[in-house]
Amino acid sequence: MPARVLVADDSSTMRKIILRSLQAVGVPDAKEAADGNEALSMFKPGEFDLVLTDWNMPGKSGLEVVQGIRAQDPKVPIIMITTEAEKGRVLQAIQAGVSDYLVKPFTADTLRAKLEKHGC
Numbered sequence: 001m002p003a004r005v006l007v008a009d010d011s012s013t014m015r016k017i018i019l020r021s022l023q024a025v026g027v028p029d030a031k032e033a034a035d036g037n038e039a040l041s042m043f044k045p046g047e048f049d050l051v052l053t054d055w056n057m058p059g060k061s062g063l064e065v066v067q068g069i070r071a072q073d074p075k076v077p078i079i080m081i082t083t084e085a086e087k088g089r090v091l092q093a094i095q096a097g098v099s100d101y102l103v104k105p106f107t108a109d110t111l112r113a114k115l116e117k118h119g120c
Contacts, residue, residue, distance in 0.1 A: 003120035004047065005030040008039035008065055009054040009081065014104075018052060018081070018111075025112040027120070036060025036068075045073040050120045052102075055082040055089070063096055070097035077118035081106075 033039035037059040055062040
């Protein structure tokens with residue numbers, strides 16, 4: 001069964017790129033959230049196998065999304081998608097409970113490797 005993935009990114013273009021990359025690696029049907037608030041309202045423990053979230057979003061940031069999801073589900077893999085590769089930020093994300101991160105721009109192969117690493 002394909003992984004059930006929640007994609008949170010305020011850029012509709014970036015969501016399309018992520019969804020296309022997911023389809024390319026065998027995940028045909030991801031759910032989309034246009035911002036952090038929507039992602040948190042859509043997330044229910046047990047409904048998703050993986051969460052991909054952007055860092056910078058209006059409403060709630062990716063970091064707040066991670067904290068909100070971790071409060072409900074300590075185990076679901078969460079991958080932060082970011083252009084910010086500063087060590088302090090990555091450390092902040094790891095402390096908040098991020099499982100991994102992807103730096104934009106990324107390829108479908110890079111995404112596939114991250115999915116496989118987290119059992120999806």
